[in-house]
Amino acid sequence: MEHNLHYNVSTKFIRYKHMFTIENQVSGKVFQTKGKDNILNDALARGLNFPYGCQKGFCGKCKAIIIEGEVGYVGEIPSGITPEEVAEGMVLLCQCKAKSDVTLVVAELDSVADIEVRTFPCKVRSIKHFNHDVVQVFLKILGSESLQYLAGQYIDLIHPDFEPRAFSIANAPSNTSLIELHVRLIEDGKFTNFIFNELQEKSLLKIEGPKGDFYFREKSKKSIILVTGGTGFGPVKAMIEHAIETKSRRMIHIYWGVRDEKGLYTDLPEQWAKSHENISFIPVLSQANSAWKGRTGYVHESVLADFEHLVDYEVYACGPPAMVKAASNTFVKRGMFKENFFSDAFEFSFEGNTL
Template sequence: MSFKVRLEPSGNAFTVAQNEVILDAAIRHGLSLQYGCRNGVCGACKAKVVEGEIRYDNGLPAALNEAEDAVGQVLLCSAKAVTDLVIEAHEIGSGSEVPVRKMPARVVKLERLATDVMRLYLKLPDSERLQFLAGQYLDILLPDGRRRSFSMANPPHDDALIELHVRLIEGGEFTAHVFNRMQEKDILRIEGPYGSFTLQEDSQRPMIFIAGGTGLAPIKAIIEHALQEGVTRPMHIYWGVRAPADLYLADLPRAWAQHANIRYTPVLSEPRPEDNWPGRRGLVHDAVLQDFDDLFNYDVYASGPPAMVEAVRQGVILKGLASQHFFFDSFDFAEV
C-alpha cells in the first residue's frame, strides 16, 4: 500500500509507502526538502500537515513538542503516512538555501579508478546527514587551516556515503597523501555544501554536459539525480580526456546512454596509435562546437580545468548561447 503526498505551495507530489519515512520518499523522488540529522533531533525538517494523518513509530521525536504536534507540525524525517497527505513545506530552490555545516567524516573505502584517479568514499556519523544539491562541492579542512575542494559525485538520494573523485596532482601535497598514505578509518573534517553548479529544475531546454577529466564527478551527480527525477529532456554528455585509460568509469556514461533521451560522446585529445581509438579526437569543446550550429535553445553545463571551461564559454556564446544558460564548475587544482 502507498499514499499520495502533495507539497504546498509548490504543488509537487510523490508517493510514500506505508512504512516509509516521508522525507526518505521525498528524497527518493528527487525533491529537495530541508533537513539536517534525519534522526528527529535537529528539527530542520519541520513542516505542517494540512490534510491527512501521520504516525511515529516511537512517540514524538525529540525536536517536536506536544504543542507543535497539536497544531499539525511534523518532523518529516520521522513521520510515516497513515492516509494521503497535503503538507506545507519549504522546498530548496538553489544551493544558497542549503545550510553550510562542518562535521567529521570517516574514510570507508579507497578505490583506484585510474593511475591518477582515486574514488574516495566518506561516511558521516550515524546521527548526521549532509544535505546538498546534485553538483555541489565540499571542502576538506586540513589541520593547518588550508582547504581542498572536491565535487560530490553521488546524487542526494544516495547519501549514505559521500563519493569524491580525487585526481593526483603533481606536487600536490594532499592528493599525494590520498594516494600514498590515506587509509580506511582515517577521519577528515569537511565543510559544505558549496556551489551553484546544479540542475536547472524549472528549465525545459535540452542540455549539453561537458566534462574534462574528473569534472565528470558533479556531472555524474546531476545526471543520476535527473534520472531519479524522471527528467526526459534531451541530454548530450561529452567527456574529454587524454587517452582511453583516463575514461575511468567508462561503462557508466554508456549505461546512461541506454536511455532514449541521453547521448554520450567521449573525446580523446592524445590517443596513441596502439590505442586503436575509433571515436572522436581532439579537444572536447571543439567536438561540441562541431556538432551544434546553434545553441540558442540549450542549457550548457561545463565542469573541469579552468582553461577548458573558458574555452567552452567562449565557444558556446559564439554559437548563440545566452550567458544565463551557461553553468560551470571550474576545477582550479592546488599544488601544495
C-alpha cells in the same frame, strides 16, 4: 508505542493499499511510498530537496504542514515540535511515516542560499583506484546526520596535516551519509598524493560544505549539454543521477573530454545512454591512438560540430579552466545566453604545492 495523527482525512484515504501517494502542494511534486521509512527519507531518496537538519527530531528544520492524510510516529512525538504546532497540523518529516495518501506543504530547497554550510566528522569507508591517476573515495559521515546539498556542489576536505582542499561531490543528493569523491593525482600535490598513496580505510577526516554555485537547475525545461574534462565528471555524475532519480525527461547530452582511453575511468555514461533515451554520450580524446574510432580533439569543438545553434540549451561545464573558458567563449557565439552557462573550473594553478 506508535502515535498516529489524522488531518482532514477523507473517505478516499480510508482503505488499505501497498503504496501511498505523497504530494507537496508548494512544488506540485508527487512520489509514492510504502510507508516503511519516514517521509523525509522517502522524499530525498527520490531526488526531492526537502529541508532537514539533525534528522533526529530535535532541530525542527524539517517541519511541514499536513493538509490531508494520516501520518504516525514511532514512540513519543519528538521534542522538535510543540503541542501547539501539532494541533495546527504540523509534523516533523524526519520522524513521521505515511499511513495513507498525504498532501503536505513544505518549501523545497532550490538554491545554494537555502542550505547551511556545516562541518562534519567522517570516516573513510572505501578507496578504489579507477586508473593510474584517479581514485574514488567514499566518506561516511559519523553519527546519523547527512550533508544536504544540490547536485554539482563541492565540499572542503579537511586533514590536520594539509590545507583544506575542495572536491566536487560525485553522488546524487539523496538521503545518505555517504559522500563520493573522485580525486585526480596532481604532480607535486601533497594532499592528492596523500589521498592516492597513503590514505587508509577507516581514517578520520572532516568535511565542510556544501559550497559552490555550480548545481543542477531543476526548474528549467531547456535541454542540457554537459561538458566535462577529466574528474570534472564527478559533479556531472551527481547531476545525471539526480535527473534520473527525479525522472527528468529533459534531453541531456554528455561530452566527456580526456587525454586518452585510460581517462575514461568509468563506463557509467555508456550505461546511462543505453538505459535512458533522453541521454546521449560522446567521449572525446585529445591524444587518441590509432585504435580509437571515436571523436578526437578538444571536447568543446565536438559540441560545436553537433549543434549549430545553442540558444535553446543550458550548458554545464566542469573541468580544467582552459576547457571551461574555451566553451564559454565559443558557445556564446553560437547563440547561447550567458545566463544559461554554468561552470566549475578546477583551478589547480593557484594552489601551488598545498594540494
